Amino acid sequence: MDSAFPDLTDGERTALHELQLGVEGVYRAYGHLLAFHHAIGRSMDHFASAEPHLRDAGHGDHADAIRDRHLPAGVIDDRWSYELVEAFESGFLTEITAFDTAIRADLASGQSHVSERAQQRAWRERAND
Numbered sequence: 001m002d003s004a005f006p007d008l009t010d011g012e013r014t015a016l017h018e019l020q021l022g023v024e025g026v027y028r029a030y031g032h033l034l035a036f037h038h039a040i041g042r043s044m045d046h047f048a049s050a051e052p053h054l055r056d057a058g059h060g061d062h063a064d065a066i067r068d069r070h071l072p073a074g075v076i077d078d079r080w081s082y083e084l085v086e087a088f089e090s091g092f093l094t095e096i097t098a099f100d101t102a103i104r105a106d107l108a109s110g111q112s113h114v115s116e117r118a119q120q121r122a123w124r125e126r127a128n129d
Contacts, residue, residue: 006108016108017115023100026093033088037081047071 008016047066055063074080079087101110108114 006111006114008108008114012107013114013118016104019100019103020112020115023096026096030088030093033085037085040075040081044071 047070051063051066051071054060054066074083076084104110104112111117
């Protein structure tokens, strides 16, 4: 078999396909985490905008609560959302990407989407018959 299409058993191809889907799911989750981070940032901007309006309207205690308690607070365990993003990037995302890269190097000469490549080749060969 040519190097563009690694010679894999059905089990290897299935395992690599499931791994690919898992990695894609992790990246999709990462996108949701980024969306969460951006939504929190926009929300905090709105809270910051409300602070002077509350103060001007004579509600200094509420304005102080925004300034002193809510704006500087973290979203989880005193961590800001960007810190969660950075921890995910440098931890799980990096580890799972390295794991995927190592397995693909070992089994498929580093190629990704091995099932899709095999399907593409089969459909193209069939079209040329």
